[in-house]
Amino acid sequence: MITTARRTNHCTIAPYNNVKGNAPRSKIQNLTKIFAKFSTYMGAAVRIIKKLNKGKYMCIFFLDEKDLLDAIKVLITKSSMKVHTVCASLSRFSEIESIKLVTRGLFQHAFLVYKSVISATSFVTYWGTYILRDAVRVFPKFLTDEQRQLRKKFGCKLTSLPNNIQAHDLHDILRTMNAKSIFIPRNPVSYKPLNFAYINYKSEDARQIAMKTNYKVNGQDLFWCTENARTCNRCGSPSHLFNECPIRKQDSKKQQLNKLYNHYRPAQHRKPKSYADATKAHKDDKSHECNPSNEKCTSKQPESLSPHARELRAKTSTIPFISDPVIENTASSSISLIESHENPVDIEALKKESSET
Numbered sequence: 001m002i003t004t005a006r007r008t009n010h011c012t013i014a015p016y017n018n019v020k021g022n023a024p025r026s027k028i029q030n031l032t033k034i035f036a037k038f039s040t041y042m043g044a045a046v047r048i049i050k051k052l053n054k055g056k057y058m059c060i061f062f063l064d065e066k067d068l069l070d071a072i073k074v075l076i077t078k079s080s081m082k083v084h085t086v087c088a089s090l091s092r093f094s095e096i097e098s099i100k101l102v103t104r105g106l107f108q109h110a111f112l113v114y115k116s117v118i119s120a121t122s123f124v125t126y127w128g129t130y131i132l133r134d135a136v137r138v139f140p141k142f143l144t145d146e147q148r149q150l151r152k153k154f155g156c157k158l159t160s161l162p163n164n165i166q167a168h169d170l171h172d173i174l175r176t177m178n179a180k181s182i183f184i185p186r187n188p189v190s191y192k193p194l195n196f197a198y199i200n201y202k203s204e205d206a207r208q209i210a211m212k213t214n215y216k217v218n219g220q221d222l223f224w225c226t227e228n229a230r231t232c233n234r235c236g237s238p239s240h241l242f243n244e245c246p247i248r249k250q251d252s253k254k255q256q257l258n259k260l261y262n263h264y265r266p267a268q269h270r271k272p273k274s275y276a277d278a279t280k281a282h283k284d285d286k287s288h289e290c291n292p293s294n295e296k297c298t299s300k301q302p303e304s305l306s307p308h309a310r311e312l313r314a315k316t317s318t319i320p321f322i323s324d325p326v327i328e329n330t331a332s333s334s335i336s337l338i339e340s341h342e343n344p345v346d347i348e349a350l351k352k353e354s355s356e357t
Contacts, residue, residue, distance in 0.1 A: 010063070012141045016046065016056040020104060031060055034100055034111050040064035052145055060141070081131065086110050089131040094119030106186055110136075127151055127200070128181040135167030135182045151181065151200060154207045158215075159196040159223045160236030166193065170217070174199070177210035195236040198227060 021027035024046045031044040040063035047059045087099050090112060097113045114120050123138045124147075130136070139148065161170075167182050174182060177199070184197045201207040211224040225231065225238040232238075234245040 010061070012060050012062075013047070013049070013057040013145065014060070016058055019058045020102060027058055030102075031058065034102075035060060035062075038062065038064075038113075081108060081134070086131060090129070093122060093129075106188060106191070130168050130171075133166035133168040135184075137181050137183065150202075154201040154204055155198055155227050156201075156207055156211055157196055157225050157227050157229060157231070158199055159225060159231045159238060160220060161193070161195045161197060161222070162218050162220055163195070164192060165217070167197070170197070173215050173217070177213065177215075178202075178206050179210070195233070196231060 016027075019027045020030045027046075028044045032041075035041045035044075042061035042063055044058055044060045047057055048054055049057055081101075083099060083101055086101065087096055090096065090110075094114045094116045097115045099113075100111045102109045102111070120140050120142075123140050124143070126138065128135055128137045137151075139151075161184075165184075167174075167184055170182065178201065179199045180202055181200045182197050183199075184193045186193055199210075201210065215222045223231070223236060223238055229238050230241060232240055232245050233242045235247050237245070
């Protein structure tokens, strides 16, 4: 009789809802597409684990522990990240054997396999790294559930971040506060970074020390609060919400004043022009650039008259011109005065003439 040693399956688990697919069968198929390149991959199955609060998990089985250790999951916060960018950034730790990107919602998950097991185990200490200006969180497949929960246990929320800030812009602050990982959510419509970030620490003491320290970015004060605290979407303050934000009220007041100014046009106020209006005015200025002494140029410029003014002009053009007698009398009198001044009369002769009559 020949006996062989029983082959032991090495298993790693992933939360059921985190695996792509609408049903257990589709989830298993997606996992197989990712891990079938390993020669010792034995398949996947759905399991309810009693020790983990009877949670539902996807179990992935390997015969060789090395294949299990080499599999690494990277959570990428930017869905537009390309494979070559991810591969080039993460290859600084070691040579990558294979990589696969999977899009889930607004983000991507990268599944990496390093040729060296040592490279995979280094991410037990490092919870994340940078790809360009974005931060990614790294989860080796061999992590236990306790180790996974530890990476989410001591977290807090840092708010009032400047617009369009990236995780790498906060590197100096993260290093000072001994942070292990950072995640900046994105707006589902514009896909721009929101004004807050979730930061995780290794212990409660590290979190408390960080939350007692005040930080500024670009001269802007930052606020600390718990992960579930609601904050203002405009300024990031945890003391009020968007409807009560004083900055929002100032902006709305300015908008109301600008609306009144544009309507009534007070002194020293210019109504803002659209791009189309500015382009049209520029074209008109070019067409009117000519020599004023040129009669042809001046004759081509049409008069801008309203329809009512054109109608009045047409009516007055048919009425014959009648001279003003007052103006004529005034003109004749002025002419006679000039003539009398040029030809003086002999007063003595007039007196003699009147005495004879």
